[in-house]
Amino acid sequence: KTIEAAEGPYGEEGMIVQQFHPLPKFGDSYMLIGSWLVNDQPAGIGIREDRALITQDMSRFYPHIFVE
Helix, strand or coil: CCCCCCCCCCCCCCCCCCCCCCCCEECCEEEEEEEEEECCEEEEEEEEEECCCCCCCCCEEEEEECCC
């Protein structure tokens, strides 16, 4: 069952099918946190927010870098 779909210039390379896991919603925005590793060490995180359930390339993005 399709819960949400996004329009855009994507799909020629194949479709992505993912299991649904509800994102937390703060106010009007859904949020997810991604992380980066460099040489197996934590390097940063990014917070991505969107009003839609599917975050996209134009979603708000807040990068954070780890500095020693």
